[in-house]
Amino acid sequence: MTLQKRLLGWLADAALILYFVFALFPIAWMVILSLKPTNQLFSTYFSFSPTFDGYRTVLGDSEGIPFVRFFVNSLVVSVGAVVLSLVVGLPAAYASARWRFKGSENLMFTLLSFRFAPELTVIIPLFVLYQKLGLFDTYVGMIWVLQLVTLPLIVWIMRSYFADLTPELEQAALLDGYSRKQAFFKVALPLVKPGVAAVSLLAFIFAWNNFVFPLILTSNEAQTVTVGALSFLGGDRPKYNLTAAAALVSVVPPLLLALTIQRYLVRGLSFGAVKS
Amino acid sequence: MIRLEGVHKTYGKTTALDGLDLEVQEGEFFCLLGPSGAGKTTTLKTVAGLEQPDSGTVELDGKDMAGVEPYDRGVAMCFESYALYPHRSAYDNLASPLRSPRHRLPAAEARERIGAIAELLGISGLLDRPVGQLSNGQRQRVALGRVLVRPARAFLLDEPLSHLDAKLRQQMRAELKAIGAVRRTTTLYVTHDSLEALALGDRIGVIRDGRIVQTGTREEIWHRPFDTEVARAFGRPRINLLPGVIASDGGFRSADGKVELPLGVPVRENTDVLVGVRPRDITINGPGHELTGTVYVTEVLGRSVEVTVRLGEQQVSLVAPRADTAGLRPDDPVRLTVRPENLLLFEADRPERPGRRIESTR
Amino acid sequence: MRLALRPYFLIIPALLLTCGILYPFGLGLYYTLFDFSASKPQPDMVRFENYETVFTQEAFWNSAWVTVLYAVGAAAVETVLGVAVALLLHRSSIVGRVLEKILILPLMIAPVIAAIMWKLMLQPSVGVINYLLKPFGLGGVQWTDTPTGALLSSIAVDVWVYTPFVAILALAGLRSLPTSPFEAAAVDGAGWWYTFRRLTLPMLWPYVLVAVIFRFMDSLKVFDIIYALTEGGPGDSTVVLQIRAYLEAIRFQRYSFGISYTIVLWAVVYLAAMVLVRHLGKIQRKAAEVSK
Numbered sequence: 001m002t003l004q005k006r007l008l009g010w011l012a013d014a015a016l017i018l019y020f021v022f023a024l025f026p027i028a029w030m031v032i033l034s035l036k037p038t039n040q041l042f043s044t045y046f047s048f049s050p051t052f053d054g055y056r057t058v059l060g061d062s063e064g065i066p067f068v069r070f071f072v073n074s075l076v077v078s079v080g081a082v083v084l085s086l087v088v089g090l091p092a093a094y095a096s097a098r099w100r101f102k103g104s105e106n107l108m109f110t111l112l113s114f115r116f117a118p119e120l121t122v123i124i125p126l127f128v129l130y131q132k133l134g135l136f137d138t139y140v141g142m143i144w145v146l147q148l149v150t151l152p153l154i155v156w157i158m159r160s161y162f163a164d165l166t167p168e169l170e171q172a173a174l175l176d177g178y179s180r181k182q183a184f185f186k187v188a189l190p191l192v193k194p195g196v197a198a199v200s201l202l203a204f205i206f207a208w209n210n211f212v213f214p215l216i217l218t219s220n221e222a223q224t225v226t227v228g229a230l231s232f233l234g235g236d237r238p239k240y241n242l243t244a245a246a247a248l249v250s251v252v253p254p255l256l257l258a259l260t261i262q263r264y265l266v267r268g269l270s271f272g273a274v275k276s
Numbered sequence: 277m278i279r280l281e282g283v284h285k286t287y288g289k290t291t292a293l294d295g296l297d298l299e300v301q302e303g304e305f306f307c308l309l310g311p312s313g314a315g316k317t318t319t320l321k322t323v324a325g326l327e328q329p330d331s332g333t334v335e336l337d338g339k340d341m342a343g344v345e346p347y348d349r350g351v352a353m354c355f356e357s358y359a360l361y362p363h364r365s366a367y368d369n370l371a372s373p374l375r376s377p378r379h380r381l382p383a384a385e386a387r388e389r390i391g392a393i394a395e396l397l398g399i400s401g402l403l404d405r406p407v408g409q410l411s412n413g414q415r416q417r418v419a420l421g422r423v424l425v426r427p428a429r430a431f432l433l434d435e436p437l438s439h440l441d442a443k444l445r446q447q448m449r450a451e452l453k454a455i456g457a458v459r460r461t462t463t464l465y466v467t468h469d470s471l472e473a474l475a476l477g478d479r480i481g482v483i484r485d486g487r488i489v490q491t492g493t494r495e496e497i498w499h500r501p502f503d504t505e506v507a508r509a510f511g512r513p514r515i516n517l518l519p520g521v522i523a524s525d526g527g528f529r530s531a532d533g534k535v536e537l538p539l540g541v542p543v544r545e546n547t548d549v550l551v552g553v554r555p556r557d558i559t560i561n562g563p564g565h566e567l568t569g570t571v572y573v574t575e576v577l578g579r580s581v582e583v584t585v586r587l588g589e590q591q592v593s594l595v596a597p598r599a600d601t602a603g604l605r606p607d608d609p610v611r612l613t614v615r616p617e618n619l620l621l622f623e624a625d626r627p628e629r630p631g632r633r634i635e636s637t638r
Numbered sequence: 639m640r641l642a643l644r645p646y647f648l649i650i651p652a653l654l655l656t657c658g659i660l661y662p663f664g665l666g667l668y669y670t671l672f673d674f675s676a677s678k679p680q681p682d683m684v685r686f687e688n689y690e691t692v693f694t695q696e697a698f699w700n701s702a703w704v705t706v707l708y709a710v711g712a713a714a715v716e717t718v719l720g721v722a723v724a725l726l727l728h729r730s731s732i733v734g735r736v737l738e739k740i741l742i743l744p745l746m747i748a749p750v751i752a753a754i755m756w757k758l759m760l761q762p763s764v765g766v767i768n769y770l771l772k773p774f775g776l777g778g779v780q781w782t783d784t785p786t787g788a789l790l791s792s793i794a795v796d797v798w799v800y801t802p803f804v805a806i807l808a809l810a811g812l813r814s815l816p817t818s819p820f821e822a823a824a825v826d827g828a829g830w831w832y833t834f835r836r837l838t839l840p841m842l843w844p845y846v847l848v849a850v851i852f853r854f855m856d857s858l859k860v861f862d863i864i865y866a867l868t869e870g871g872p873g874d875s876t877v878v879l880q881i882r883a884y885l886e887a888i889r890f891q892r893y894s895f896g897i898s899y900t901i902v903l904w905a906v907v908y909l910a911a912m913v914l915v916r917h918l919g920k921i922q923r924k925a926a927e928v929s930k
Contacts, residue, residue: 016734017733026759041764095645104649116855118879125893171353172359175324175346175352177379209747210748211866226748
């Protein structure tokens with residue numbers, strides 16, 4: 001019995017390890033590929049003399065692709081989009097968690113529908129519109145359109161955090177003599193701070209990882225890493241080591257952030273539909 | 277002074293307050309008693325301005341409070357859920373009102389005040405602890421302290437003793453009214469515990485389904501309960517209620533005809549009634565009208581004994597001194613006596629409402 | 639009065655921003671009634687002609703078919719694999735506890751980057767996958783250069799990225815299940831399979847279904863992975879609806895026509911959502927009964 005159980009345990013662990021090989025091998029392979037020197041690219045697989053030349057080329061902008069600028073652009077538009085969504089979304093999330101009123105449910109469901117709307121429905125008109133308004137290939141234009149990604153996420157999840165918070169804490173603050181604004185900033189907000197941090201990071205990751213918006217709405221000045229990394233694949237003889245290095249550089253920020261907010265991810269990923 | 281008049285409040289389809297009228301006098305300690313869901317907490321929150329009534333008026337010290345924000349009403353409230361700030365220490369929770377723009381005190385003065393209140397409530401040793409590390413009873417005392425720490429037009433206390441252990445509750449019950457601030461301040465105290473209401477309330481209001489059923493001093497509520505449900509709410513063991521009819525001689529006859537009692541109230545013959553008598557008003561071999569029955573069960577309650585006696589098909593319980601019940605065993609015959617002036621007469625209970633008390637002519 | 643108006647002030651900024659996003663959406667809807675394109679900047683009203691063209695085009699039905707194949711395939715594999723991984727992790731063996739910490743990684747990689755990574759690995763002549771398969775006599779597979787291969791490869795990338803999503807939600811579900819039914823079953827001597835079929839699965843299903851709904855609706859509007867991996871090729875074999883819309887609107891600059899495609903896709907996603915969410919409600923009620 002115990003032997004059988006232990007065998008089954010090993011079998012289960014083996015199955016798990018098999019899955020994780022599948023999940024992690026591509027990342028490991030990118031690391032290997034990115035360290036290859038160009039002249040050994042197609043001649044060997046695992047044995048080669050590792051070099052950081054690939055990273056140097058990518059970060060030195062020497063292929064005519066200003067990757068560092070793309071990286072900065074990604075940073076600026078993602079942070080900008082999250083900050084705008086927080087400023088606009090937190091009050092809305094709070095209001096719709098605390099008061100049931102007509103407009104709020106409509107707003108909430110409109111926001112939810114953004115989550116499932118095909119991006120191109122909005123982008124193509126925006127493409128035309130941005131050309132006219134001079135927003136094409138600008139930070140402002142990108143931050144605006146990224147609201148489609150960050151705003152629903154922040155509003156829906158923060159609403160579920162606020163709803164979990166008993167309103168009596170703020171009521172007690174009111175009776176202690178604080179105004180409603182103070183009750184929000186001194187009582188409610190500090191209590192949902194972990195939620196705000198987690199959802200901001202998640203929204204940042206989603207904004208960073210977005211591809212369609214910068215693909216169509218930027219060309220050079222405001223282009224981001226996701227589009228930039230793809231351009232290493234172009235050309236007659238694609239430089240695989242450079243592509244791999246670019247891909248790795250562009251996934252470092254989201255991966256690092258993801259590992260820090262793991263605990264809060266479930267609520268974030270499912271829009272609060274499954275409470276942790 | 278707190279005055280509510282015709283206050284209605286609904287949440288969606290459920291009615292919380294259904295035309296509630298209530299008046300608490302200046303400096304009075306008023307207990308609002310009722311089961312959960314009766315509208316007690318909603319009443320407090322309406323007074324505090326945390327809930328807006330759908331209709332009706334709320335007055336504090338004679339001023340209409342419509343449109344007045346909670347922080348401008350000058351009332352302090354102790355929440356049943358404590359509503360303490362979980363991320364702060366007990367001290368900071370107590371200090372919260374004294375740091376607000378409306379009740380600000382210099383830090384030194386605030387420290388002194390908090391120290392005194394903490395001493396009073398026996399939580400001096402806990403002030404540095406985060407609220408998360410306190411037991412429910414300790415939290416409840418901190419919540420009470422946050423109310424008492426600053427002057428208020430009125431105190432609104434929502435079951436402030438419910439989470440204390442039995443011994444501490446009894447002690448606090450005795451001490452609460454002696455606290456100077458409480459003695460001076462109009463207090464609306466909500467509880468579901470009738471003993472607490474009887475012990476504390478200058479006056480008691482019984483609330484049911486969002487309305488006040490009866491208001492009065494403890495004597496009035498005890499001796500002249502509005503209906504059978506109010507009568508049942510006060511006193512343990514519960515009041516005995518025997519069903520029967522009015523006989524041709526104007527007396528009471530139980531449904532099975534085995535119990536007959538004289539009544540001093542003129543009621544039409546054959547009316548269905550309930551006759552109520554409190555367990556402590558029944559004596560064994562005392563003066564008064566006599567009834568014979570058999571002992572069903574006895575239970576010792578310290579110095580007295582609760583005896584359940586079968587009278588025909590009815591059972592009545594009574595509480596008697598131990599000496600009177602010595603040697604009583606189940607199925608022993610026993611002679612009970614009741615004084616007619618201790619009898620309460622009610623209409624029979626109906627599905628739509630409990631039977632109301634029929635006024636005696638005395 | 640003043641009190642009743644307060645929440646409206648708080649949502650006004652969000653409302654404005656939402657309108658700012660709704661405006662291009664409405665504009666897009668409006669454009670579909672015209673024959674707006676780069677070659678015709680002064681468009682004429684054509685009413686529903688664009689939609690008629692969409693529905694009579696063979697290319698549309700091809701794209702719709704490919705999209706459904708992709709979505710069903712990806713969602714199905716991810717569900718089975720994700721739940722399996724969750725169940726294995728739920729045992730919390732030492733190996734499992736270590737691996738759980740990195741479960742999230744593929745999900746946090748931009749899908750387009752994931753596609754790039756896989757494209758490098760799937761390259762027929764120099765890719766590492768074919769190299770690793772050579773000992774098994776499987777070298778030289780034309781992964782993305784055959785119609786079936788291209789679709790399967792795209793689905794594989796989707797599975798690689800999104801299986802952790804299903805696994806994370808399912809694992810959270812497993813951990814929140816009430817323990818008493820399982821204790822009762824253990825006392826009754828129920829076997830592993832019986833417990834799984836009669837208790838775990840029905841109670842877990844609402845959590846899994848949430849994940850499936852998200853995955854299915856997301857894969858209906860897949861774009862990044864296919865754009866980077868196959869660009870719709872070879873031929874039209876992986877031209878899903880959003881790729882088709884992209885080609886029409888951006889490549890060929892037939893704006894009105896391209897948007898018409900996305901509107902149709904949006905309607906499909908919306909309908910799918912309605913059906914699935916209603917189903918979810920039913921499942922949740924059933925699960926609540928089981929856990930009693």
